[in-house]
Amino acid sequence: MxxxxxxxxxxxxxxxxxxxxxxxxxxxxxxxxxxxxxxxxxxxxxxxxxxxxxxxxxxxxxxxxxxxxxxxxxxxxxxxxxxxxxxxxxxxxxxxxxxxxxxxxxxxxxxxxxxxxxxGFSADELETMLDYATRMRNNLLQEHIASEGSSCGCY
The missing domain is CATH 1.10.10.10 (Winged helix-like DNA-binding domain superfamily/Winged helix DNA-binding domain)
Known part of the structure; x- marks a missing residue:
């Protein structure tokens, strides 16, 4: 990247x-x-x-x-x-x-x-942003869970 x-x-x-x-x-x-x-x-x-x-x-x-x-x-x-x-x-x-x-x-x-x-954003652009943001959040959640070995009760 x-x-x-x-x-x-x-x-x-x-x-x-x-x-x-x-x-x-x-x-x-x-x-x-x-x-x-x-x-x-x-x-x-x-x-x-x-x-x-x-x-x-x-x-x-x-x-x-x-x-x-x-x-x-x-x-x-x-x-x-x-x-x-x-x-x-x-x-x-x-x-x-x-x-x-x-x-x-x-x-x-x-x-x-x-x-x-x-x-100024179209519905399609907002959908795309939502998809990207959701994927980024999920990447961080997976990293957190992997590093902690569990969700530590707050995720």
């Missing part, structure tokens, strides 16, 4: 992700959320409830990080914890009406920003 092209790609990806994070932070901060909380809320809203371990796995983060996030969000009334009826050791996390209202506003803000991000 041509080193200068791959180096330039990494540089552009890094810049893109920093810009998007900065933009997303401003948009969701306006409704009282953090970008990581938006992703967590979106996952929970798509299901009736989830365990913290399931959230950690889907978010590619440590369970302890999810615990902190859920605690903060529960204290503001965005999420609620309930004991699993079959296994009292487990907490099921669900979104509250307040959380749904904030999620709706934040998602509308993000959709507007994402429309701008992808402005």
């Amino acid at each position: 041509n080193r200068s092209i791959s180096t330039e790609l990494i540089s552009v990806f890094s810049q893109l992700m920093r810009l998007r994070f900065s933009h997303a932070h401003a948009l969701v901060h306006d409704v009282g959320l953090h970008p990581g909380q938006l992703h967590l809320l979106t996952l929970i809203a798509s299901r009736a409830s989830m365990s913290q371990a399931q959230l950690a796995s889907l978010l590619f983060i440590k369970p302890s990080t999810v615990t902190v996030m859920v605690s903060r969000m529960a204290s503001t009334g965005i999420l609620k914890r309930t004991r699993d009826e079959h296994d009292k050791r487990l907490n099921k996390i669900s979104i509250t009406e307040k959380g749904r209202a904030l999620l709706k506003i934040a998602c509308n803000n993000m959709k507007t920003a994402d429309d701008k991000l992808f402005d």
Whole structure:
């Protein structure tokens, strides 16, 4: 692989992700959320409830990080914890009406920003980018799993 092209790609990806994070932070901060909380809320809203371990796995983060996030969000009334009826050791996390209202506003803000991000790209170009990005992610996941010998519970 041509080193200068791959180096330039990494540089552009890094810049893109920093810009998007900065933009997303401003948009969701306006409704009282953090970008990581938006992703967590979106996952929970798509299901009736989830365990913290399931959230950690889907978010590619440590369970302890999810615990902190859920605690903060529960204290503001965005999420609620309930004991699993079959296994009292487990907490099921669900979104509250307040959380749904904030999620709706934040998602509308993000959709507007994402429309701008992808402005000028055809559907075919977006499909191709998605394919490339998915393949790159899978390459890194395979490398991580091979080097760790397992998924270490967070993938």
